Amino acid sequence: MEINGISAIVTGGASGLGEATSRHLASLGAKVIVADLDRQQEKGEALAGEIGGQFVATDVTSTEQIIAAVEAAKELGPLKALVNCAGIGWATRTIGKDGQYTSAHDLDIFKKVVEINLIGTFDCIRIAATAMSQNEPDEFGERGAIVNTASVAAEDGQIGQASYSASKGGVVGMTLPVARDLSAVGIRVNTILPGLIDTPIYGEGEASEQFKERLA
Template structure:
């Protein structure tokens, strides 16, 4: 198993997919900077992992906030080579509700701001920092892994805002990879299906089993560790670039 003797940033790194990824990177020797709004969880995780893992309270939609976090990551004694975007929020509301009320515009805007604009904000600033480092094998300087969702393709009733935000991440993957080819930074995206994160963990066991039964194979919810292993696989596989990978057990979601 290769060691990652580099610096890395993980947004949403204090819980769910991000926490699993933070743990996996730290286990491989990376100096991880956790970017999250959950200060208590983030500080506790950094203290638990120790070593070169640090936490910076970060709002991914705020330029100065992300710049400060990237500055901390680049101040470590290793080059910044890895950025993994896991920060995101969900929202469920029909475009026009049963009582005729239109979708909340503020909620739509916030979902797109956090999920799409926040992802791009971190991508551009992390890539700019990577571009200043010395190139490695094949001229590579770093890799950015974003998180979309199968809702980008199979958005269900009530998922217009969420699907639009994740569809934007899918849509910018290839052009971002092409943009950054000149500086040796790869860009890939993972589109997870139903993953057993804290959000799904709040559902009754009966509901969780019903969700699992709808997945072709394997008939279980995805695990955060599944995501972390795939993210690290993308980091290691230097020929993967500009690609979106579905991680969903062959699930194609029905309208509801």
């Protein structure tokens, strides 16, 4: 697929893997929507200005904000690429040490990780693919391409990664049925499973450093 002249959306695009992806797509001639949380606005706008793109505050748990990002992309050119990099991780053991039910893994945390990493990814796919389906197909019949970011944790999760591994395993599991579905309209869907990348997903401070050491 020709990248030059298209618009692309990168969720989590203001930092880490998302930032690198935004820069790379821009270097190939894409107009990039740097879609990230509003607290990343300063960094996202600086990046967008540098690469000739646009920052759009996007929480992937908000369908309305996802639609706004897609509409902004369409203003820059035909939306033909979506890269889902937005995600969070939370290191929590399944049970506590004191035998108390209240010390077990916080279920709200588990739900939040799944809501962002899995449901948020699917929501971005369905909204972006709806727009892509209206593109004119290229000479190969393609209308767009979507890349999701899962993790090696989907297949080899470590202690404390129950919610993260479950969410990323869900992304892997939905890829094939969605790819088969969207192939009918010329949209490719793939998922990558990267290993450890030192990005803001791990947080900051001593606890973050200790967690990264355990994963290494």
